[in-house]
Amino acid sequence: MSSHEISRRSMLRAAAVLGLSVPTLAACVTAGGNAGQQSQGGDKSSTNPFGVKADAPLEVVVFKGAYGDDYVIAAEAVYKKQFGGSVIDHKGIQKVGDTLRPRFVAGNPPDVVNNTGAGRLDIAALTQSQQLENLDKLLDSPSWDDPNVKVRDTLLPGVIEDGTYDGSFVRFNYAYTAWGLWYSKPLFEKNGWMWPQTWPEMLELCEDIKKTGVAPWTYQGKFPEYMTDPLLVMAVHGGGMDLLKAIDNLQPNAWRHESVKAAAEAIAELSGKGYLMPGSEALSHTEAQAAWCQGKAAIIPSGSWLEAEQKSVTPAGFDMVMGAVPSLSSSSKLKTNAIHAASSEAYLVPSQGKNVQGGLEFLRMLFSRNAMKDFAKAVGTLPSVKGATEGITMSPALSSVAEAVKKAGDDTINYRHRIWYPTLTKAVDDAVAELVTRRITPAEWVDRVQKAADDLAKDTSIKKYERK
Amino acid sequence: MSVLTRPVERAAAPAPPAPSQRRRLNRGYGFVIGALAPALVLHLIFIVSPYAQAFYLSLTDWNGVAGKANFVGFDNFARLAGDSLFLDAIKNNLLLLLLMPAATIGIGLFLATMIQRGGANGRSGVKGARFYEIVFFFPQMLSVAIVAVLWGFAYNPNNGLINGVLRAIGLDGLARSWLAEPGLALFAVMAVMIWSGVGFYMVLFSAAIDAIPKEIFEAALIDGSTGWTTFRRITLPLLRDNVQVAFVYLGMVALDAFALVQIMTVGPGGPDGSTEVMGLSLYRTAFEYGKFGYASAMGVALFFGTLVFALVALRGNKNRTELA
Structure with a gap:
């Protein structure tokens, strides 16, 4: 190893430059701010309770793990039909956290996120930073299958509690474990x-x-x-x-x-x-x-x-x-x-998304009984709405789980x-x-x-x- | 690297009339600056800037997803001192630092000497030296993730290779749950580090021994020097620089050890913190606990630890060179 001669003066000069540049450089990490643009809504109606603008593009990022993302793609096709002309940008990925963390920081997150798997985002931290949309309005909206029943009343016990952080419901879980x-x-x-x-x-x-x-x-x-x-x-x-x-x-x-x-x-x-x-x-x-x-x-x-x-x-x-x-x-x-x-497979609607209304509406559709049934059939897992496994043939394992959930009733721990x-x-x-x-x-x-x-x-x- | 082959930029403004010697000097600087600038810019963006940001973040409570971070002064560093898991991690890293580089260098030196001068006549390597050289180098060609997974299988207490061999030769009593016993787990990880490092340093030392003039060894042989004396009095002193460099590199590996621990161990980092290392604490704090500010403080502590180690190791080198 040859020794480099570094004079005390040049060392001090370098340190001074480094010290001065720290605040400016540091701004890179946390300069996003929470001032994302407000998404523009369209007219509201009974079939469009959030007033989604028909041609607004929607970006959906989902974790592609054991359950795959076919059920999401199927739901996107329905959404496209409903809102003719809207373009859906679908991404099925792993390592949701690594991919989306910089986008949240920059104030440019997608409209719907399935935050699951190793390396997922910390939902509590997102909530504390006001990065997530409160989904209460989704719970109180009419369910996709029956306009007389609210979304809130279609869910299995514990789903709302599981998704509530510090008093606001921000995490909508799709599967029931x-x-x-x-x-x-x-x-x-x-x-x-x-x-x-x-x-x-x-x-x-x-x-x-x-x-x-x-x-x-x-x-x-x-x-x-x-x-x-x-x-x-x-x-x-x-x-x-x-x-x-x-x-x-x-x-x-x-x-x-x-x-x-x-x-x-x-x-x-x-x-x-x-x-x-x-x-x-x-x-x-x-x-x-x-x-x-x-x-x-x-x-x-x-x-x-x-x-x-x-x-x-x-x-x-x-x-x-x-x-x-x-x-x-x-x-x-x-x-x-x-x-x-407990419920799992966390769906989130980032509050700084460009099409928040579209995100809410997409989840309303994704949590419909038909979509849930397809999911249960395809992956052999209980979804988080009631009665989604009725009328489908289940493996011994899945039926033993469904029976256990039914037997436990409200005594779920x-x-x-x-x-x-x-x-x-x-x-x-x-x-x-x-x-x-x-x-x-x-x-x-x-x-x-x-x-x-x-x-x-x-x-x-x-x-x-x-x-x- | 295309940046480096870009045409050298000349100073933009035409140089004012000046003494010719001065102009020549300027032109020289222009070339040097032009050649250095691209590399320097890349270094600033990808090395210096992340470091600077980490130093700043270590003084905040940033959670990794917020658009802003609150300044908390040295709170994070004060917490570090009372974080028992992080203190365990420091202890384990220091134990690795104490044993792993020494063992790797020792075995590497032994193998290199055997390969170069281990033959019966003391003038050439052992039989099949070339073959051993290649075989021992194999682990170096595997990625650390694969090494960790393979050794995870080997350490399996029920159908793993190690217990299998022990049982096959009747040493059932020595079969252990290698990665699940607090007293053994760190040494099990250390053995893998040594196994995967020895090959590289063997090749390094072997090349260095090869570069020593043969006359010196010849003279020692004529003087009736034994193999051990030759090694101690001739080979080792002439390899001092190589050993020193190896020590610095291995020390940095010992202060890291993240990947092996993360993939192989119980927990990971267990049982009960017995294989926790600083890198793992840092990773968990940032990506599982969402405390990026605190994790950055761990990173800064690790940075200074590594820096001090490198300075001490190189300072030792300088003193000895002066003596020589």
Whole structure:
């Protein structure tokens, strides 16, 4: 390495130039401002409640993941017919955040965004920066299928709550996801195993499964949040919706509730009694789920996307179905069939878009029953409106999910803190990984999680939300 | 690079009459400036400007999507000092810095010496040196993402290559859940870094040894020097500059390590923060937590850490060259 002679003077000069240019250069990142142009509306009518201008172009950017974007393209064809002459600019992409972040900053976002997948935009941050249109007027508009029913009244429970940030409804979720424990129906029938309703029954079942040489459970150890889910569901079974609210609202000692600790003990017991497939703690979701599909383990926690995800590796006749997480005791405050369910596939209408009215109208159409039915048929997933699966043939997996959602009724569990506070989510999941591998005790787990929640509550740099 | 082949621009205004010597000087500067300007402009736009913006953003609470950012002074840096996960990350990066470059250079030197002078007579390389040279270089040709995925498979506790081999030779007791045990995970990642780096430095050192005049080695042999003494007294001192450069490069790799950790480890960054590195904290803070201001502060801290390391490493070099 040859040494360069840099004099003190030239060094200082360079530093001065750098210092002077910082404010000017920095303007590049955040110079967009929130002063986008107002989009121009046309005349309103009962079939055009937002007054979309017929020939206004519409830009739709959607995440193209497991569900594809064919259902969106189909809806765009209908929109084009409705508003003759309008040009639709459709983009099906991955990495929505990387692509659209600069456009939001510059005040030039598209009219409709499906913000899903890894590397998506932070919706809470968008809301705080007033980048998203409040969709209340969409909820109160007549639904596409029946003008006498408002859009609001066509939705499954929780969809509006899921999309509400700080009091305004900005995120309209298209799919409905339920979480539970998955097993192969024929495997259980062959062995005469019944799906357990309570945790003691689950432990008995595990003992029976173990005797056959199959590991009772496995889990996606590389991503411990999969195991957090049954833990939280069992906790809420015991503590009821009040506990859920206390946890979501970061109330002091919310995690010290006895049913939270009991749930942690139950999860630790699974591993303590050797019911978990050895090595699970290091497996990715692909590896754990493949082992489960190969019959090396009988039960795995996951959500309703599992069937689609496993399509290429599921053997014929495996017929996976979802069972509800059992309650810890018979004194559950919720129905024994209460499950964790929430909506996903977030649709947004940026408030600085050039055709906000068009964006709203497009979503009104996309959330119609026909479009939803096409979606359910094509991708085998529950959409977020009621009755969208009626009259279509469903796989055993999808019908087990639809049935579970129906059985749970209003007792669907949906924790908000995991959406609002990603730092707390990470702390909980890290601790769950330690709990399952028995490197910490259930009591230590409670202490750790409570401390993380307390630290978060004290942190003034993070915006707090309230669940009502 | 087409910019570099653009015709050299002359000074726009006709030069006023001046002493001929002065004009010649001016013309010389014009050429130098014309040649440097395109590269300098690109450097300013793509290197200096992002750095400057990051420095500014580290003093704000920018969330990544807002059109404006509020100035918060040094709050972000004050938070860094109390962020236990980030402190874990610093600790892990330092451990990588302490062990990984030394191990990579050590193995690289050993292999290079074997390839150049490892033969029985001490004058040539081991048999098949050429073959080993190519084989050991293979990992260098794989992208880091592929390396991470492949090693992820190898570390699989149930059907991975490593536990498979251990069990096949009857060492079942040594089979581990490599990436899921807090005490092992970082070393498992480090092993992959060393594996993928050794080939390149072996080739680098091998070429450097090749450049040492043969007479020196010949003289040592005649004097009855052993292989180890030759290495310690002749090869190593003459490779000092190469080793120094390798150390700087590897140090920067050790202070990064983001891609391997992100793809391979539990969590990622786990179990329980045991493989957390600064780059991963930064990425998560920006792209998952939406705190770009705070993430920029992490980036600035990492920048100064790397700068200090590079200065210290190069300063050592200068002193020793003076001694020599």
